[in-house]
Every structure is written in structure tokens, then in C-alpha cells.
Amino acid sequence: MELTTVWFILIAILWTGYFVLEGFDFGVGMLLPVLGRAHGDKALAERRRRVLINTIGPIWDGNEVWVITAGGATFAAFPEWYATMFSAFYLPLLLILVALIVRGVAFEYRGTRDDPKWRRRWDACIVIGSAVPAFLWGVAFGNIVHGLKIRPQPLPNGPLEYVGSFWDLLNPYSVLAGATTLLLFLTHGAIFLTLKTSGDVRDHARSVASKVGLLAAVLAVAFFAFTFSYRATAASIVLSVAAVAAFAASLLLIRVRRGQRPGTRKEGWAFAGTAACIALTVISLFVALWPNVFPSSLLPEWSLTAQNASSTPYTLKIMTWVAVVFTPLVLLYQGWTYWVFRKRIGVEHIPDGAH
């Protein structure tokens, strides 16, 4: 296999890892105002919020590194793609950065003062900071699949640059893509919470997952149908169908109940289902894109492809060795973290007071 192909696959894997992992912590963040209520009991509501946040406390930062690695790997393996894409998505990326900044700081700072107003503000940062990227990453990928106004600047042999405006990035298809990722991540997060919490929070999360999940399923089907009209191969269609099937299975599994004992639910499998759905969705989009990485809607020849956007074979060879040696290591210790913090968290586990 050519190294450019290898790196196309590796970049797809990095984005897949990012959306599967950060997808649920975005979902948890967005669910704060929904699941962090307790019918006017403020103390209990605060405990519930802390339950939610602490399910992702030790891991969200590690999840976020996936996108930093995806960015860095794109820079290293496909500099032309990195340069064109990051400058094309200038304002959306600015919004994403602001969101990730306030969100990251909010997790760390919200508990540092024992003041309800202080916490409420940081909670708002967590909610907005989770929702904005969950939506905008979808918009960005929608635009990539759709194709963008890219052409050589200057003609005929200059670098392939984006010549559209910010408003060109907001079209019905890309907005649908954004809404789809937002709702998929919401469902993914809710199901993650059924797996990681206990008591009322867990039950509430399950009912939210079912409801939001239905809406997400409708949007996902519409999104794929729309996608097929732009860009599709037999493989990408199969993968999309599999994604929808995995999601449907997940929604069914979350409702299945065998016996009355707690812990007999199929929450683990349901979570695997939404994870698979997100992974298959990302993979199907990359499969549909191949060999393009950043297609031009103006003229197919002006598209950035895995070949014309790539680094030299020498750089790719070095990067391949680094990835082959270190990616498994990262997976191993990140996996171990999930194991260390595998226990469910309930309101009774939340210590008193600020930290």
C-alpha cells in the first residue's frame, strides 16, 4: 500500500477516535442542564451535576488530545490539506477554539469557589463549549464531503486555496450534518451516562437517550440520503447503512430489560452501538471522499487529494514508524485509564464541599 493511502487511513482513524471519544464527553457536557436537575432541590441538583461531570473528569482531556493529534498528523502528512482546510474554516475554527477553551477551563475551575453563581457561569461554559464544537465539527465535515470553493491562487498553478466566504460554509447540507453530529453526540453521551452512573441519574439518562436517539436517527438517515446525492460509493453506502443499523440496535438495547436486578441491562452493548455508529459514519465519509481529502466544488481537478496534498515519501515513512510504534502504546494506557475509573458514580459518591 502506498504511504499516502496509509496516512489517509490513519487520519481517518484519528478523527474516528476523536469523535467516538470526545463525542460522549460533548454529550455529557450538553446534558448538564437536562440531567442535572432535581425538581427545585438545589443541593441534590448540584450533586447530580457533579456526578455527570465526574464521569468524564479523568478522561475528557485525554479524549481531546485526539483532535490535536489529528491536526498535527494532517500537518505532517498532508501539509497542503492542513494549510487549505485550516485557513478555509477560519471563523468556525475560531468558534471551536473559543468553545474548547472555556469548556476546558470550566471543568477545572467550577469547583474552586463555593459560590452558586460562579458554578452556574462555568456550567454555561461547559454546555455551550460542548454544543458548539459538536455542531461545528459536523458542519466542517459536511462542507468537506460537499466540496468547497477551492481553486489555484493564482491560476493556473498556485496553491489550492479557499476562495469562498464564511457564509458559503453554512448551507442546508452542512447545517444538517452539524445537527446530526450534535444529536448523535447527545445520544452517545446519554448512553455513556447510563453506563457510568447509578440511581436516578442513570434512569433519567436512559429515558433521555431514547427520546433524543429517535430524533438523531431521523436526522442521520436524512443526512446519509443527502450525502449519497453528493458523493457515494458502494462501500460508503454499506457503511452508512451499518451505521444506522448499529444506532437502531443501540436504541433498542437501551430499552431491553432482563429481570429486575440492577446491572442486567445491556448498557454496555448500547454504548458499543452508538460508538460503532459514530465510527462507521466517519469511516463512510472518508471512504466516500477517497482519494480526495478536500474536494473542490468548482472543478474536480482543483481538489486536494491524498496524492497532491501529501508530504514527501521520506517524511511519511518516518511518521509511519512513529505512528506504528506509539499509537498502540497510547491506546493501551488510555484504555487502562478507562479501566481504573470503571466504577459507576452516584450522588452518594460525591464528597462534600469545593475542592
Added chain:
Amino acid sequence: MDALEWARWQFGITTVYHFLFVPITIGLAFLVAGFQTAWVRAEKRGDPYAVRWLKLTKFYGKLFLINFAMGVVTGIVQEFQFGMNWSAYSRFVGDIFGAPLAIEALLAFFLESTFLGLWIFGWDKLPRKIHLACIWIAAFGTALSAYFILAANSFMQNPVGFKLNPDTGRAELTDFGAVLTNKVTLVTFPHTLAGCFLTGGALVAGVALWHVMRDKPGTDADKRAYRSALKVGGWTALVATAALFITGDTQGKIMTEVQPMKMAAAEALYETQQPAPFSLFTIGTLDGSEPIYSIEIPGLLSFLGTGSFDGQVQGINDLQAEYEQKYGPGSYTPIIPVTYWTFRLMITFGALAGLVALWALWATRRGRTPKTKWLRWAGLSLPLLPLAANSVGWIFTEMGRQPWIVFSQLKTAQGVSPSVGTSEVITSLTVFTLLYGVLAVVEIGLLLKYAKAGVPDVTPPPEKPEQTDQPLAFAY
């Protein structure tokens, strides 16, 4: 001003801001790891005051975490910014520059974030020694990340291990080993790391000194804790200052060799001289005309630049003429007042930090409690001095490279994103500046709050992880 100027301001502001947090993070990570190691060992040998080390671990660990959050989130901006604002630069160097960046994320950022998560939340979940290993691994990760990003930066100062492809007009990697062992990297890494240790040590010592001098009634363990912290922080700062001077000296010689214009600009040395004096202070315009007043040490610049007191140091005018011949017409001279003063301020701030640390150690020797108002003020400035030195040091390094973005290869003006308009850059610059300003206020407020509160009461965590269904030892 056009998009280029705004983009430069944005890069400058966001980078200087980001680099306020980075050295604190790196320095404190190692010091907190050291405190925790001291605690584990003191417990083992049955030290009756072992708990003081645990108090220090938690106390400075808290300051470390408040700061780490800011370092992480402002760091993402840095990585995205190359593509967002400097796409032409990214195309030109991507084949070389992207690799260390990607490796930094894959090797260092994953280590830092994952093991820090384990450390923060794992007090009751991990065996003691494994938990201790987590903070060491995270600290190691921070240093590793410094290495790779400095390798990337050093390529911009002294491009090596590449060739220019005439067909594409881009730099292509030919020897990755050469990029990683760039002589500028090899000397900048220890210099930067020493700066980080000075920053961390000064912070630890400054906060501890304040508590020692306040002499508030407290438990014996608390008082011992501050004294220990003052000693550890003070000595760390002293050793780091010495290391900064030694590595800085080597850096000066390498800079004279690979970027002679930067050295000349640091001195506002217009005419080539042999031997060249080191100017301590100048009143005047620094435009090459006769200064109104200046203090010079004869021969010192020759020594700094060449290692011999009568070595020749090239002046700006000769270099400018030489570069015009080599690279075509245009100015190859950085903004001299900026380079001249940042260079001096860097040395001054760094040296002052070392001196205050020395003073603090001396004044508190053998259990003394100094009362002098002057030391109190000096102590408060202690954590700030290294931050100022780090900032002006980097401003010097980056401004001294101008007009180049990659020395001798690509000018900054050629690196900017052609597809990003002025209004977009003004928008982002405004947003970042406002957001960073608000966060700075919040962060400083929190640091002061926790620094003032002093060492916390602690209950030593269990030797082995708890199996019972206890509340979490730490929760957000």
C-alpha cells in the same frame, strides 16, 4: 495595518500568553512530583513530620492544576494557528515542521493528559507507588513536549536537514535526525528547561516565603512545610539561574554563528568591531547615531559571541549589505530597540530572580524569620520575575529573526494565509485578546486565593486502593 500585521500581533499575543503557563506547568510538575516522592519516602522511614510533604504536594499541586488548565487550552490555539493564519508558511515547511508537532501530540500530550487525569482522580484508586509514577510520567511528558516544539522552532532559526524543491518551491525533509539534533535545539532545550525550573522554583519559594514571613499561628507541620518548600524552591531557582547563564552563554555563541544579525541586533552593534564591547545600558535612539549616554564593558560581547575577548563581531551595517547581496534588496534588520531591550531585560529579570531567591534563602537560614519590608516586596516579585524574563526572552528570539519566518528561506510576509481577510483576523485577534484577558483575571484570582489559603489539611490516602464503596477522594 493589513492582515499580515494583525496576524503577527495575534501570534505574538497568543504565544506570549500561552508561554506564561507553560514554564509554570513544566517547573511545577517536577517540583510537585518531587514533593510527593519526598512524602512517600518520609512515610516509609517513619518521619513524624512526613505529612508536611503531602501538604506541599496538594498545595502546590492545586496551583499547578489551575495553571495547567490554561496551558492546555491556550496550546490548542497554537497548533491550529499555523494553518489558520500562516497557511503559506505551513505549505512551505509542512514536510519538516509538521512531524515534530504531530510527534509532540502523539508522544507527549497523550502522556501528559492521561497520566495527569490518573494523578488527579487516582489518589484512592491506585497503589501509592503507581500513583506517584503517574505524576512523574506527566512531568516527563511536559519536558518531552518542550523538546519537540523547540526542535520545530529551531528549524525556523537555523534550518537544517532539508533541501529546497525547485519545482514546488517548498522545503523538503532530507534528514530528520539532523532536525532533531539541530545545534540550536540542543542548546535551546536546556536553556528553556532551566527557565521553566527557575519559574517553578521561584513560584514555590515566593509563596512559601510569604507564609514564612507572615508567621501566622499554625501547626508545626504547616510551618515546617513552608520552610521545606522555601528551601526546595529557593535552591531550584538558584541552580536554574546558574544553568540559565551557562546555557545562555553557549546559545549566544551558536546564535553569533547561525544568526549573526540577531546577535548584532541584540547589541545594537552597527559597525563590525574587534574586540566588541557589551553595552549595559543606552540612552539614545539606537539607530546607529552616537548615543547620548551608554555604559559598555570592553571586549565582553566578543567573549559572549566568540569565546575570545578580542574576537570579531559583525555589525548590522555589514550584515545588511551582505544579505542584500545574497537575498536581494530589502531590509534584513530586526527592530533594534526591541531586540536590544528585550535581550537586556531577559538577563536582568532572570538574574534578579536568582538574587531574590538567594536573599530569601539567606534571610531564613537556620530557622530565622526575617521581618524586613524589602524582602517581603522582593518575595512578592519573585514568582513574576521569571515570567517576565521568559516573555521578553521569546520576544527577543522571535523578533530577532525578522524579517524571516524561516531564517534565510522564507520571509514572514510570505508566510501569511492569502485566503484570510483583514476583518477575519481582526475578529479573531479581538476575541482572543478579550477572552484571554478575562481568563487571566479569573486565573490570577484563583491562584491568589489558593496561595493565600496556605497548605491544606490532609488525610493520607490509603496504602492500597479502597475496595469499599467510599465517596471519591477527589471530584470536580
